[in-house]
Amino acid sequence: MSTRQFGERVQRNEDDRLIRGQGRFVDDIPLEGALHGAFVRSPHPHARIVSIDTSAAAAYPGVHKVYTHEDLGPLDVLMPLLIPHPCITHGRTQYPLAHGEVFYGGQAVAFVVADDRYTAEDAAALVDVRYEPLPVEIDIERATEGGAPLVHSDVPNNVAAQFVQRSGDAEAAFAKADHITSIRVQVDRSTAAPMECLATAARWDEVSGELTVWAATQTPIGLRGALSSLFELDENYVRVIAPDVGGGFGPKILFPYSNEIMVPLAARELHRPVKWIEDRGENFVNMSQERTQIHYIDLAATSDGRVIGLRDRFIHDTGAFIPYGIAVAQVASTSIASSYRIPNIEVEFSCVYTPTVPVTPYRGCGRPHANFAIERAMDQLAQELGIDRFEIRRRNFIPPEEFPYAREGLIFADGLPVKMDSGEYDRCLTALEEALDVPAFRAEQEAARAQGRILGLGMAFYVEGTGLGPYEGGQVRVHPITGKIFVNTGLTTQGQGHKTTWAQIVADQMGVDSSEVIVVEGDTGVFDWGCATFASRSAVVAGNAIHKTAIKARQMVLQVAANMLEAGPDDLDLADGRVFVRGSGDRGATLAEVATMSNPLRYAFNKAAASATQFAAAASSDGPPLPDGKRPGIEAQEYFSPPHATWAYGAHGAIIEIDPVTCNIDVRKYICVHDCGKMINPLIIEGQVAGGVAQGFGGAFYEHLDYGTDGVLKNASFMEFLMPYATEVPDMTIIHQETPSPINPLGVKGIGEAGTIPVPSTIASAVDDALASMGAPPVRSVPLSPAAIFAAMQASTVPA
């Protein structure tokens, strides 16, 4: 008998290929005769374009075409604002190629197509662009003040959008509070830096008139829609394929990037396939970024530490454009109260333009920022009231019996109300507290202090609204010839292990081993209903759609087999690739046989087909070979649309040591307790958590895009942008807790972003604890650095 696969630590089906270097990424797609593109990018954060002279570049040997906006014809249009919102009063998006003005360093100005990338880069350097630099303001607070230089001359105070959300009556809560805590915190700009940068390849088939685009994207279906619309092609004639994609982390959900327009255009005009592979230097100034927010957060509390009101006013840096709307800010604003009951909330944000790379979601999408604000504020409140950090959180948790817990008035980024579905927060925090062994640590910290060593314990709690709609679909087919099970979705995978998790879900219904289920996704030619991979939603939305589909496919198998085996469908079972009469293992058929029988054929091209031809003795009825209302083959398609987000959560804790000479942090212990509902595959979940913590640790202590006051990005390389190596990422202990979600059949919640969210809060909390005895000021901004820790030690009120 096949054992249940759901919940098992199944090895990943995709790893063998990827680890052996047999992955096929966009750059690996063999396209005979392909030309290669390179962009000319603005070196200025803000400038008027006086003139562009492409003559030298166009004359360079090997160059086929040099494009500027003047060559784009009907494509010389502003790119879409993908997610509109009424509060966006001054939405601005860019042209595929700059149109008289550049708004950030890195903006595409011209596109060179040549025999190879070397030649394209040579020629790009020959495009003579005259700029007249314009003044910039990089500080998001000063940018909103009157008189600040404007990114867009017709956008007053650089404010793109302003939005207020209220739940309860914050004003009344603050009026009657015993205690008010107010802090200002800041999170700075970073970049996702996926291992594979952006990439686009395109081919127009002169015979069929079909455009095929290979893209390192998280949304082939979305990109196909944009291309159909821009190029005025019927969807049937556009196929977008995301082959193996080397990491996404959010920025690859944005579309269309300039390259996604220029590459197909050049392929059409030049009658040759065209490739553009973004290099690392470009990725730092082209692919969208995230993270700068400044929060002013106030908590109104009773004297025993119950938070009765929260006010947060924050400024969100949206970069030079706002193509993805207010998604990041909206997620931050609706996650601000976290796991705490806090019945009265008022949260207001402004999205501010800066002359920098546009901002769209990056793993965490506003949550690490909101978490940093609320968790820093909770620590501060605890300190002011003399209450333990763990205890103050316990006093404010939403208890298990109060779920579903709605925050009336708050609308999440999916346009639906904030309604938290389930959770056992106290149990989770207790597991963390025990794993950290707080009393033992306190003794060790005391002893270490006597030797001049500095130890600290930090902790943070987080929630994550995951599994956003609108919907995803699944398709399950049993191939009539081979009997193999194929699963398709409209999603993409960039390392999440979909080829394994979807297979596990289907395997349980079809009675096979998950290694025998073949998952194909990321290709609009295979399945083209759905949305994209983002917002920790795949397992929740697609996972449940596939689950529903697999149940339907199982029913189809049972129906056909019942006919074949002359048994009732309820008497049948599926295991080891066979369907059989329960209790009599011999009376059965293989899935291939069932699939064959389900498809009445005309031609007996092989032995199996012979038994399924229309002339074979029908197993049962006298009617037509394919009865009315039936379809040939075993093929099912189903969809799942969640009523609203499902809320995962967890707690992280760290024990750190600060070196008094280098002021560097050594993480001696890192604990993650998380709850993502029912787990499909704990192995994959641990990978997601660990990867998230690594990225979160980057955001806490290493990764910082250093835009100078002149708006120029000063560290656009892996030498100067400090992504932590494996040697810097702490070892971690991951503790699982499972509280099923009541709002989807599998009971699952998302896990993709969880790991990143509370790491900056946890490290900040640990640094505060380490330096508390010196009277150092608390951490209020991330990423931290040794220099920042040294500055805090210098500002201490008690000598070390």
Next chain:
Amino acid sequence: MKPSAFRYVVPADLQSAVHARAANYDSAVLSGGQSLIPTMNFRLSHPDVVIDLRLLDELDYVRTDPSYVRVGAMTRQRTLEFDDSAYRANPLIRQTLQNVAHPVIRNRGTVGGSLAHADPAAELPCLITTLRGELVAHGLDGPRKIPAADFFQFIFTTALEPDELLVEAAFPVLDPGEGWAFCEFARRHGDFALSAVACTVKIGPGGAIQRARLGACGIASTPVVLAECEALLVGNKPSEELFAEVARQAVSSIEATDEPEAQRRYRRHLLDGLVRRALEQAIQRTGARV
């Protein structure tokens, strides 16, 4: 990130390499390629000619004599790191190399390449400067010895003439009982140092420091010998107070930069601490006590 077009020359021996160098003013010398290739790919440098020294086996050696560990310029860093005779003659070499980048980079990176590149934050230039080692250049007129103190002139700038190649680095051996230490801090393992300190100390018969060598990198446009610090040490018995005084003195050698004040203050604190740590470790290795 593709290099611009260049001509590629692979000389078969040192003489041809020197001639190729002399004949091509705008040439770059490729040894391990760990710095040159990235700068070419970033198009920060676009040499007309790249002279690849990979066939020059005659420059791949480690020879230890009573005075020096002599290392051919094309010796891979990893080879020197694992060379036991070099380790016995001067264990500081191995410790220093373990701070150079990552093993995969040391597998390809050469000793001569790192020295001739002259990054002011690099470890090998700091080591040879601190030890008062010597470099051997080879040009059309034959070989020429250059003391390390004269070799490093500025950021990425050495005393090599346009027709010269670096052929050998000579690291002085340590005396029996001499203590040594290399202390570095980089934000990530394997990165260039924010600051690093190299040091040797020899205790005299009466327990006082008889000889001290102390140098640092990452604090100026070249590696620096902390001569005033050495003078403070010699003739005194090691003590925490002495080391603190030396560390204060070291901090005054930091070259002014335009970095923010907070970063500057941190850098002073860091160098102060690294100097004290290096001295403590080196003294410990002499067997003496602080």
